[in-house]
Amino acid sequence: MENYNHLKIEKKWQKEWEKSGIFKSPSKSKKKKFYSLIEFPYPSGEGLHVGHVRSNTAMDIISRKRRMEGFNVLYPIGWDAFGLPTENYAIKTSTPPEIVTKINTDNFRRQLKSLGFSFDWDREINTTDPKYYKWTQWIFLQMYKKGLAYKKKMIINWCPKDKIGLANEEVINGCCERCGTLVEKKEKEQWMLAITKYTERLHKDLDEVDYLPQIKTQQRNWIGKSEGAEIKFKIEKSKVKVGEVEVFTTRPDTIFGATYVVLSPEHELIEEFKNQNSKIKIDNLDEVLDYVAGAKKKDDIERTAEGKEKTGVEIKGIKAINSANGEEIPVWVADYVLVYYGTGAVMAVPAHDERDFEFATKYNLPIKEVIKNTSFPDACFLDEGILVNSSKFDGRNSEEVKKDITKFVGGEWVTKFKLRDWVFSRQRYWGEPIPLVHCEKCGTVPLPEKDLPLKLPKVDKYEPTDTGESPLANISKWVNTKCPKCKGNAKRETDTMPQWAGSSWYYLRYTDPKNNKKFADPKNLKYFTPVDWYNGGMEHTTLHLLYSRFWHKFLYDLKLVPTKEPYKKRTSHGMILAGGGEKMSKSKGNVVNPDTIVWTYGADTLRLYEMFMGPFDQSISWAEENIVGVRRFIERVWKIGNTYDFGNRTSKALESVLHKTVKKVSDDIETMSFNTAISSMMILVNEIEKEKKISKKDFEVFLKILSPFSPHLSEELWSILGNKKSISLEKWPKAVISKMEESEVTIAVQINGKFRAKFRAKKGVKTSEIEELVKGLEEVSKWLKGKKILKVVNIPDILVNFVTE
């Protein structure tokens, strides 16, 4: 027997698979389809991460199993190649980003191929390929035409280091998600996508998909649905109505306790105070404007940090009228009220809201109890309860009066969401150009479809400009163009799209990656979509998942895709951390290169190790010393396959273990419990080695269930055993229940719940028989001697418990 030479064997089969094309997925097939998807990698300069190997192997195992179960499996791969790291690298080395991308994707491709993943390489896509981004631009234009893409002057999060505007989702603790630099505020015109028009559906349709519960929860929290009342409060000056302010509250039941109203600094009413012709005149305009200016200058961190001490200024000269009891109450402006949520104004109920309580205490505003509680007046009481001091609503319960009170004060019951529109423009080079033209006469004009793709022009410098414009703005030849409508002089939009654009629809392109006439043929979409199983990182559950669901729903409304939701099932994997439990990073020098492992131990070993190391959905530390365990397992299987003199009989006991293993592995793959699947196969191999005998047929059954995990080893042994066709074309084995059963069972004996002995008995043995059998056992009789048995608990074939006095 030759030693197991992983280098030779793995290369051989990778070539073989490529030659035979058995992992290609025909777009036309009588078979049922199965679409399994991984998040396509960003081809970074660092090369493949061992984390990629973990998730790709998991979906590869599932894909290979599905193929053997008779499905036409689509398991595609591509590159999410636009983005900042490539651009930054290009700036640093003066290499065009497309060259950097080419080098990186070549490297990634080589690495992925060395791991034996069963991708359909014919369907490879790249978001930076004009043939691909033509359709990203096309979809954007459809959104533009439907009014979902709009330009808005707004205060954006600005990263001074990357010189780029960031979406809210990309700001982490007030810092840039990528480089950690403190984010500044900057006013700029930005392209927005009206994702909020889909909020309700994005929220509701989560009921229909099979996502891990945590993923659904995170999406729901991000969308942030809450129900409450919109209520108008009159604004009076010297007892005369001069206007009104609308507030949003989830607690209309506490309205009788509203002792003041707070406006956010950006509230529209404040603009009106400045207006000389306005009916609303206030006494301390300068003071108010000072405060507002100060608040606007502060960025989000300052507003929230600052020891969380709330500040505000009373707006003097006007009063609000509490719509519930007609009381005159003061109006304040304070930056703890956010302009972009609800109505940008709140009714403050200090007795029953922590923030209002803090503010009222600081500024000596009245605190009025309206929900009965014992802690008043030392602390606010947040729970719902029985109303007091609320005129005719006294004595009733919060829950039941909310809507009644809303009606009573003429308010409206509404649903609000935290989700805000998506800032879609970036002032960078390496992204899809936004295909719009600004014409002096016609305004903003979309490019006609025949002019797509609008290709990125060649530039000399990739640096963004300090004015905040994209480098594209410097290329006058490109910027100056003709208006598609009037043929007059016009300028191109110079902003590009964010990285999320290309990844919002890539799973659709896989169904028909080479189509030049459509983003995908409807027939292919009908056959392959939705994605049956999508696995990815937890870090993408809020952004990528939400964005792509939004794009999908938009396309669904245009009847361009056949399903409401893009992904039927979504799971996520845990991260692989470095030895000390830290993130792997270049700067810490703790990155594990999969190439090294593939060379020294082999791809099958790496695959098996990463699946065996721990629960798939949990983060886990890399531990190189454990790799040897799975390598030993592979070598033992290799030895059995090469040296055993296979007969045609397997012992009953071994047969039972085999079938249990088949069942366990089949079930565990479905629940992504790969670690226990592998452990059960190890147990089987231990048993085979103990008996030193197994039939060829049964050993082949084992090879089949091993093949998704260790495809190279399995193929090689399969062919050594004389099989001509690939093991991947075999049928997935079925566990035979009758063969799993054993005639004898081990029954545990407990005395008062404590384990004392075990014994073998025929299956289905009766309680009375057990008592006789057991009393003969010395370990049992010594505990029962002189004791009265009060009760016998018998769990058939598992356990018997004697309860004594």
Next chain:
RNA sequence: GCCGGGAUGGCGGAAUUGGUAGACGCGCACGACUCAAAAUCGUGUGUCGAAAGACAUGGGAGUUCGAUUCUCCCUCCCGGCACCA
């Protein structure tokens, strides 16, 4: 602060309609093979104890014949959100 997940030997982890805690793997110890080492194979390996046995699943209470599993309280760790009215 809120939401979600978690805590089990020296280490990674296994076990839930409540039923023999520690499967499987690593490590370690001893033995076989070897001139020797590595590799391999065999045996053992939760803690205390000579043994009988007792104690053990982050801590404390409870339900139960029986709790890693269910209930309540607490501690710590990880992830997400964070003045969202």
